[in-house]
Amino acid sequence: MIREEFDFREWKGPFDAQTRARAQAALEHGRLLYFPRMPFKLTNSETEFLDGRLTDGKAKNISLDHTSGKLQGTSATGERATRLAAMIERFGAGATQFVKDLLPNYSGVERARTSYRPVEVEGRAYSVISDDRLLHVDAFPSRPMKDGRRILRFFANIAPHSPNGGGARHWEVGEDFADFASKFAPRIKPHFPGKSWLYDTLGVTRGRRSAYDEMMLSLHDGAKRDAQYQKTAPHTRLDFPPGSCWMVYTDQVLHAALKGEFALEQTFHFDVAQMGEPETAPIKVLERITGKALA
Numbered sequence: 001m002i003r004e005e006f007d008f009r010e011w012k013g014p015f016d017a018q019t020r021a022r023a024q025a026a027l028e029h030g031r032l033l034y035f036p037r038m039p040f041k042l043t044n045s046e047t048e049f050l051d052g053r054l055t056d057g058k059a060k061n062i063s064l065d066h067t068s069g070k071l072q073g074t075s076a077t078g079e080r081a082t083r084l085a086a087m088i089e090r091f092g093a094g095a096t097q098f099v100k101d102l103l104p105n106y107s108g109v110e111r112a113r114t115s116y117r118p119v120e121v122e123g124r125a126y127s128v129i130s131d132d133r134l135l136h137v138d139a140f141p142s143r144p145m146k147d148g149r150r151i152l153r154f155f156a157n158i159a160p161h162s163p164n165g166g167g168a169r170h171w172e173v174g175e176d177f178a179d180f181a182s183k184f185a186p187r188i189k190p191h192f193p194g195k196s197w198l199y200d201t202l203g204v205t206r207g208r209r210s211a212y213d214e215m216m217l218s219l220h221d222g223a224k225r226d227a228q229y230q231k232t233a234p235h236t237r238l239d240f241p242p243g244s245c246w247m248v249y250t251d252q253v254l255h256a257a258l259k260g261e262f263a264l265e266q267t268f269h270f271d272v273a274q275m276g277e278p279e280t281a282p283i284k285v286l287e288r289i290t291g292k293a294l295a
């Protein structure tokens with residue numbers, strides 16, 4: 001099963017050692033952790049934020065940098081923006097506490113950006129590269145992961161329950177990372193020397209991209225641009241109903257978000273060395289495939 005289910009009702013521990021080990025092993029082996037009965041509950045006044053017009057129309061998501069409190073990508077202003085930021089922060093802080101309780105071995109976990117995705121995914125127009133309805137692994141053009149730092153993401157579907165079973169977020173997940181990477185890695189062209197230095201100097205990236213970063217970006221773009229692969233690659237459909245949460249290594253698990261609105265998301269990063277089975281990390285898999293050190 002690609003989805004490992006947990007019957008939690010609360011966003012905090014303590015969790016017993018066996019449960020913690022089951023969660024960590026499932027994640028590292030490329031499965032999604034699924035929490036169907038652990039909703040992120042909105043207050044009455046927060047239900048006004050179930051509105052696709054909250055984005056500024058340019059960004060796909062509204063995002064919060066919890067270190068500065070800066071909210072980006074929203075049309076909300078003034079007191080309304082402050083209350084929206086408070087809701088996103090409450091979610092992000094809760095998700096962080098949950099990850100610390102459930103995955104205590106990842107002690108150096110870094111809480112990165114928190115996002116709110118209030119716009120219906122289906123039927124929107126995207127460029128191929130920014131179309132997350134296509135199978136891909138996550139790689140950030142402006143945020144290098146250098147020596148293979150992981151991208152772990154926690155999601156909550158906060159869409160209202162509807163009597164006909166609507167409101168679910170529909171995902172597809174693809175084949176095992178090693179199988180995917182073995183197909184695409186040989187096709188990747190070498191990057192011109194000095195590119196990572198240039199991008200860093202120009203401020204395109206925050207810090208220099210490593211060979212690993214370049215490779216992950218090529219895998220992200222390569223998968224999305226390959227219409228044949230998108231059509232014929234293995235797909236497993238997953239539905240996440242209103243009130244459910246899930247967590248996954250999005251740098252490892254091929255995923256596509258096909259339908260849904262009103263999802264909250266918290267991103268985490270940490271070093272490969274903190275993993276129980278570091279050999280399952282994308283950088284290790286890619287180093288085995290290419291026979292090269294990538295960081």
Ligand SMILES: [Fe+2]
Pocket residue numbers: 132136137138250255
């Ligand atoms: Fe993604």
